[in-house]
Amino acid sequence: MSLFRLATKNIEGSSFRSGVVFLCALVVAGLSLSTVLVIRGAQDSLRLALERLGADIIVVPEGEASRVETALLMGKPTQTWMPQENLSKIASISGVAAASPQLFLASLSNASCCSASELFMVAFDPKTDFAIEPWLRQRLGHELRLGESVGGNLVFVPEGEENIKLYGYIISLKGNLEPTGMGLDQTLFLTFDTARDIARISKTRAVKPLEIPDNKISAVMVKMQPGADAHKAALDIMQTVPNVTPIESPQLFQAYRKQITGLLRGMMAVLGITLVLSLVMISLIFSMAANERRREIGVLRALGATRVAILQSLLSEAAMLALGGSAVGIALAVMTVGLFRNLIVRSLEMPFLFPSLPALLTLIGGGLIVAMVSVTLAALLPAYRVSRQDPAVAMRE
Amino acid sequence: MFKVLAAIVVVLALVIGAVGQFTDCQSQGKSIALANGKTTPMKCHWTGQAALGTALPLLGLGSVTAFTKRKESRRIIAVFGTLLGAFVILLPTQLIGVCSNPDMLCNSVMKPTLILSGALVIGISLVGLVISERKPEQIA
Numbered sequence: 001m002s003l004f005r006l007a008t009k010n011i012e013g014s015s016f017r018s019g020v021v022f023l024c025a026l027v028v029a030g031l032s033l034s035t036v037l038v039i040r041g042a043q044d045s046l047r048l049a050l051e052r053l054g055a056d057i058i059v060v061p062e063g064e065a066s067r068v069e070t071a072l073l074m075g076k077p078t079q080t081w082m083p084q085e086n087l088s089k090i091a092s093i094s095g096v097a098a099a100s101p102q103l104f105l106a107s108l109s110n111a112s113c114c115s116a117s118e119l120f121m122v123a124f125d126p127k128t129d130f131a132i133e134p135w136l137r138q139r140l141g142h143e144l145r146l147g148e149s150v151g152g153n154l155v156f157v158p159e160g161e162e163n164i165k166l167y168g169y170i171i172s173l174k175g176n177l178e179p180t181g182m183g184l185d186q187t188l189f190l191t192f193d194t195a196r197d198i199a200r201i202s203k204t205r206a207v208k209p210l211e212i213p214d215n216k217i218s219a220v221m222v223k224m225q226p227g228a229d230a231h232k233a234a235l236d237i238m239q240t241v242p243n244v245t246p247i248e249s250p251q252l253f254q255a256y257r258k259q260i261t262g263l264l265r266g267m268m269a270v271l272g273i274t275l276v277l278s279l280v281m282i283s284l285i286f287s288m289a290a291n292e293r294r295r296e297i298g299v300l301r302a303l304g305a306t307r308v309a310i311l312q313s314l315l316s317e318a319a320m321l322a323l324g325g326s327a328v329g330i331a332l333a334v335m336t337v338g339l340f341r342n343l344i345v346r347s348l349e350m351p352f353l354f355p356s357l358p359a360l361l362t363l364i365g366g367g368l369i370v371a372m373v374s375v376t377l378a379a380l381l382p383a384y385r386v387s388r389q390d391p392a393v394a395m396r397e
Numbered sequence: 398m399f400k401v402l403a404a405i406v407v408v409l410a411l412v413i414g415a416v417g418q419f420t421d422c423q424s425q426g427k428s429i430a431l432a433n434g435k436t437t438p439m440k441c442h443w444t445g446q447a448a449l450g451t452a453l454p455l456l457g458l459g460s461v462t463a464f465t466k467r468k469e470s471r472r473i474i475a476v477f478g479t480l481l482g483a484f485v486i487l488l489p490t491q492l493i494g495v496c497s498n499p500d501m502l503c504n505s506v507m508k509p510t511l512i513l514s515g516a517l518v519i520g521i522s523l524v525g526l527v528i529s530e531r532k533p534e535q536i537a
Contacts, residue, residue, distance in 0.1 A: 015398060019401075154499050156497055158497065159497060186499075335512075335513055335516065336513065339508075339509030339513055340505070340506075340509045342499045342504065342505040343505045343506060343509070346500070346505065
């Protein structure tokens with residue numbers, strides 16, 4: 001009988017014990033992978049969002065930083081205003097390569113005029129924009145025209161309709177940006193002209209008109225010249241432009257970074273406790289199994305099986321159970337996190353991006369190795385002890 | 398082993414039946430307003446009703462699995478379980494669907510729950526099929 005067959009027979013012969021070890025491996029692997037997926041998904045999402053924003057500094061009205069961050073991160077619509085003259089002041093600061101204004105707008109909630117409810121809308125100036133325009137030129141081959149828009153990955157045209165209706169105004173969705181796992185995925189991007197046209201039309205066609213105050217903007221996106229000091233420019237903006245808050249891109253989403261770190265610590269603590277408990281349980285189960293099988297192992301030794309063969313047989317059993325349990329646990333973790341990602345984003349109130357296939361395969365491989373090594377190590381001591389026993393003594397017991 | 402698999406299928410059948418009743422837009426007070434002033438349920442409501450209709454035979458199948466000893470019967474049950482599991486997955490994805498808005502409960506909870514439960518029913522049915530093929534026939 002081969003080592004593999006002996007281990008298989010042992011597993012089949014004690015289904016309850018094997019089931020418990022299988023479950024422990026399933027929990028350890030599943031919990032580890034889902035924790036890593038959620039944390040890594042949040043970190044990747046933040047990184048991608050910063051790249052997508054493309055700005056080194058975002059200047060927002062004083063006291064509105066957290067609302068703007070929440071809007072960009074979670075797609076929760078917000079409206080903030082500052083004087084348009086701030087734009088020229090910011091653009092004239094040393095080291096600034098480009099400064100582009102944006103308007104933050106919101107669609108109406110559940111109004112009959114609108115097919116999209118509570119949509120965060122960002123209007124940009126095509127003449128100065130450096131974040132959306134390059135993508136548009138690459139994908140559409142032209143700038144956005146009047147009445148056209150592009151949406152984040154989750155913006156869609158409602159079923160049975162050809163366009164999006166906002167404030168009674170028909171907007172054509174020309175394309176969707178790549179997913180970021182953040183509020184940007186639920187944001188509609190349009191030009192200043194389209195936003196002002198919506199405001200004009202909404203006065204007669206919408207339940208409530210879209211208000212865009214004259215000579216006001218919501219934020220200014222700032223791109224620095226290569227090698228220029230963004231921190232110094234941010235300080236200059238604070239001194240030169242009154243009642244604004246410049247947010248440097250490394251400082252953006254700080255509250256969420258702290259939230260992610262806190263979540264990471266909490267999850268790691270739970271994971272650590274689960275891992276230790278599972279390993280203790282597996283070790284106890286294998287100790288009990290080794291004691292129960294003293295006589296059987298004694299017979300095997302008397303028939304010529306070496307100590308190494310006995311040890312290998314017990315460890316193979318542990319490794320097979322660990323492999324099976326962790327494979328099922330990992331499959332469940334990937335499916336659960338992948339399928340429930342929208343719910344995770346909403347419940348944890350933090351962004352999430354599912355990893356790419358190569359990254360996912362690496363994580364799965366890591367999870368399998370961790371579970372197999374943990375279970376095999378937990379089974380090593382009892383297996384070693386029973387393999388060292390004297391066959392004659394074992395058979396007499 | 399079959400009793401454990403049967404118990405899991407029964408629990409999954411209960412989940413499949415219940416999730417459609419409590420997470421469709423109708424249960425959240427949302428429906429489509431017609432021009433004549435009346436309202437009609439959104440399609441996620443019908444997915445929920447169809448899921449309930451699928452959960453009932455699945456519940457029966459799970460209960461029967463616990464008491465069936467014949468290899469042929471177990472084989473047929475496993476095939477039916479696989480088909481019902483696939484049907485549960487197809488309901489929110491292909492056959493009827495759910496609302497498009499990712500923030501709606503039917504999209505964020507009902508759809509993934511049905512897909513996951515359907516996949517688990519398929520997996521368990523296939524495990525049952527493999528075990529019944531390997532084990533010698535037991536006649537009570």
